[in-house]
Amino acid sequence: MSQMTGAVAPHLKHPELYIGGQWEQAAGGKRFDTENPYTGKTWARIADAAPSDVDRAVNAARAALDGPWGSMPGSQRARLMIRLAELIERDLEAIAAVETADNGKLIKDSRWQVTLIAEWFRYFAGLADKIEGRVVQDANPAMFVYTRREPIGVVAAILPWNAPLLLLTFKLAPALAAGCAFVAKPSEFTPASALALAERFHEAGFPPGVFNVLPSSSRETSAALVKHPGVDKVAFTGSTATGIAVAQSAVSHLARITLELGGKSPQLVFEDADVDAAVNGVLAGIFGGTGQVCHAGSRAFVQRSIYQAVLDGVVARAKTIKMGDPALVETEMGPIATAPQFAKVQEILGQAVQEGATVACGGGADDGLGGYFIRPTVLTDVKAEDAVMRGEVFGPVVCMVPFDTEEEGIAMANDTPYGLASGLWSRDVQRVHRVAKRLKAGTVWVNTYRRFAPNVPFGGMKASGIGRENGIDAVLEYTEQKAVWIELTPQSRDPFRV
Ligand code: NAD
Numbered sequence: 001m002s003q004m005t006g007a008v009a010p011h012l013k014h015p016e017l018y019i020g021g022q023w024e025q026a027a028g029g030k031r032f033d034t035e036n037p038y039t040g041k042t043w044a045r046i047a048d049a050a051p052s053d054v055d056r057a058v059n060a061a062r063a064a065l066d067g068p069w070g071s072m073p074g075s076q077r078a079r080l081m082i083r084l085a086e087l088i089e090r091d092l093e094a095i096a097a098v099e100t101a102d103n104g105k106l107i108k109d110s111r112w113q114v115t116l117i118a119e120w121f122r123y124f125a126g127l128a129d130k131i132e133g134r135v136v137q138d139a140n141p142a143m144f145v146y147t148r149r150e151p152i153g154v155v156a157a158i159l160p161w162n163a164p165l166l167l168l169t170f171k172l173a174p175a176l177a178a179g180c181a182f183v184a185k186p187s188e189f190t191p192a193s194a195l196a197l198a199e200r201f202h203e204a205g206f207p208p209g210v211f212n213v214l215p216s217s218s219r220e221t222s223a224a225l226v227k228h229p230g231v232d233k234v235a236f237t238g239s240t241a242t243g244i245a246v247a248q249s250a251v252s253h254l255a256r257i258t259l260e261l262g263g264k265s266p267q268l269v270f271e272d273a274d275v276d277a278a279v280n281g282v283l284a285g286i287f288g289g290t291g292q293v294c295h296a297g298s299r300a301f302v303q304r305s306i307y308q309a310v311l312d313g314v315v316a317r318a319k320t321i322k323m324g325d326p327a328l329v330e331t332e333m334g335p336i337a338t339a340p341q342f343a344k345v346q347e348i349l350g351q352a353v354q355e356g357a358t359v360a361c362g363g364g365a366d367d368g369l370g371g372y373f374i375r376p377t378v379l380t381d382v383k384a385e386d387a388v389m390r391g392e393v394f395g396p397v398v399c400m401v402p403f404d405t406e407e408e409g410i411a412m413a414n415d416t417p418y419g420l421a422s423g424l425w426s427r428d429v430q431r432v433h434r435v436a437k438r439l440k441a442g443t444v445w446v447n448t449y450r451r452f453a454p455n456v457p458f459g460g461m462k463a464s465g466i467g468r469e470n471g472i473d474a475v476l477e478y479t480e481q482k483a484v485w486i487e488l489t490p491q492s493r494d495p496f497r498v
Contacts (some may be wrong), residue, residue: 008093010101010192016047017215018198020060021208027052032217034191037104037335038326038371044102046191049216051224054183057212058230061154061181064209069181070151072207074129080206081125081176085118087200092118095196097327099165102192104335104371106326109289116452117169117197120470123454124173127475131178136483144486149479151179152256153232156225158246159194160238161187161337162292162394167260168194170469171235172211173454178478183212183231185222189338191215229253233478236260237294239392240418240463247466258467258477260459262392263294263420265441266413267449269310270406271303273425277447278302279313281423282398285449287321287376290333291396292341294464295421297449298393300400301412307402311380314400315361318376323369335371336395342372345395349377352388352397357381362396384415392418406435414440419461423449442468 015031016023026047033042049057064070069077088095096110105113133147157171168184175182186194194213201211214221226234226249233256236246240261250257267285269278285297302310326334336342342365349364362377377397382389389399403409413422422441426432436444442459445451452458457471467477 008097010043010097011094012044012046012098012192012195013199014195015044015192016195017049017053017057018195018202018211018213019053019057020063020212021202024056026050032188034102034189035339036101037337040371044192046195046215048218049214049221050218051221053214054221054224054228057183057214058154058156058225058228060209060212061183062230064181064207065151065153067207067209069207069210070179072179074131074177074179077176077179078125078128080204081121081128081173084201084204084206085121085125087203088114088118088121088197091200095165095193095200098196099193100326102190103161103164103337104326105163105289105337106331106334108329113163113166117165120169120173120454124177124475127174127472128177128179131475131479133481142487142489144488146484148482148484149178149476150482152478152480153180154230155180155182155233155235155478156228156231157182157184158222158226158234158236158238159184159186161189162289162294164190165193165197167237168197170237170260170458174469174474175235175478176210177475180233180478181210183214183225185214185216185225188217188219223249226250226255227253231255233257243465258459258469259465260294260469261420261463261465262418263296263460263464264299264390264392264416264418265295265297265421265423266416266439267297267300267423268409268413268425268435268439269300269302269306270409270426270428270431271305272428272431273306274427274447275306275309275313278425279310279317281425281447281449282310282314283317285423286398287318287333287396288450290336290374292337292394293450295443295450296394297421297423298398299389299413299416300398301403301409302400303409304402304404307400311360311378311400314398315378318361318378321376323366323373323375333376333396335369335373337372339372341394342374345374345393345397348388348391348393348395349397352379352382352386355386355388356383357386357388357399360400384412390416406431410435410438414438417463420459420464421445
């Protein structure tokens with residue numbers, strides 16, 4: 001990691017499993033390497049949880065629920081969460097350095113995300129003592145009926161590599177607010193930041209077993225966690241194919257699920273849009289985070305009269321995006337986070353060209369930089385059925401396509417199995433509301449892109465997932481409803497007579 005960056009050196013004090021408030025070795029003492037995608041070198045060796053470690057973690061979580069955590073009032077849970085937010089802010093630089101070393105994320109993005117994480121814990125702390133049932137007016141005056149919201153129990157989180165800590169927090173913060181206990185299984189490519197969080201969690205003073213971390217290189221360990229009968233809910237973020245497999249396994253023992261899956265999000269730019277703003281929006285949507293974001297705006301549809309202007313603007317800026325060391329604040333785009341993903345993006349680009357795409361800029365790996373760099377790529381002359389238009393690339397690759405009428409633009413935008421996010425560029429207020437209503441996506445960003453907040457729901461329609469994260473209702477995703485019926489009169493009734 002460069003010394004000229006102002007960034008601190010990444011360091012993990014406890015590269016072990018975190019179970020029941022203790023730092024533990026994996027069964028058999030196995031460890032695995034985690035690589036820095038900028039240098040391509042191992043920067044940490046982490047304990048490698050085996051399937052047999054899953055039991056320990058789930059049992060520790062259950063014990064927390066049966067112990068002081070289960071009876072702790074929401075206001076006290078909130079205090080602990082606020083303390084955690086303070087510790088995250090205190091150690092922002094150290095946590096951001098770990099995330100950047102593990103994932104190749106720009107240091108400025110890692111700092112931004114760690115700042116957000118603290119905000120997430122604060123927001124959900126505010127909800128921890130506001131979980132309420134309701135009194136239901138039953139038709140029979142002899143009945144008093146009310147509902148309770150109870151913690152769902154032990155939550156298993158299965159996490160991806162692209163925004164490891166932020167996506168963990170999207171699950172952990174509402175789960176803690178609801179009073180659940182938690183077992184996190186970070187991606188095998190980015191196990192470190194969950195352990196960095198565990199260090200601060202430990203210091204915050206939560207009871208043992210509330211939060212457990214099982215880093216593992218083994219998908220069998222992940223699968224064992226999902227199908228463990230002691231897990232009450234599985235909260236998954238990752239690819240659609242894995243999500244379906246995880247959901248099937250979770251449902252086999254009737255665990256609850258939320259799935260945050262892939263996307264193929266459209267940008268829909270109308271001729272009445274501010275062209276400069278739209279150009280910036282398309283750039284932000286696909287080259288922010290090196291395109292390795294589920295909400296990447298990877299298909300840009302532009303009304304024909306301004307198509308060339310938007311294309312020229314995007315290509316001109318894409319060619320000047322500064323790639324390099326993610327730890328330098330002046331770097332604008334970092335590497336692809338993993339070796340397999342680097343290979344996959346190149347393969348998709350090769351196939352796109354074979355299918356007839358024109359490369360307006362970029363088009364492949366940048367060999368001059370070391371690391372897993374793909375040049376910012378704009379493709380034109382693509383057809384709706386091309387693989388690059390159908391499947392998720394998860395890299396800095398945007399397809400740009402002209403359209404003529406509003407109807408055609410909406411149809412093109414919705415022509416995807418996914419439904420995570422969308423961008424809409426127009427200054428016509430009537431059009432904005434008309435089109436926003438018809439886009440089949442969980443988020444519509446209008447004249448902006450890539451905005452998130454703890455109080456705004458996020459999640460997908462169609463193949464992009466089940467359920468929502470964030471927003472006031474996210475806490476309810478970690479609760480079970482119970483109805484309580486009470487007979488108000490002293491007499492008992494013969495069940496066979498009215
Ligand atoms: P992935 O599906 O390959 O892996 C996700 C997690 O599942 C990893 O922790 C992995 O170890 C685990 N896993 C893999 N096979 C498993 C199995 N059979 N049983 C249990 N666990 C298993 O996804 P990824 O490559 O890590 O992440 C990228 C994907 O995540 C992209 O598709 C992206 O769109 C999606 N994503 C979605 C969102 C969202 O909020 N909708 C956010 C970020 C990423």
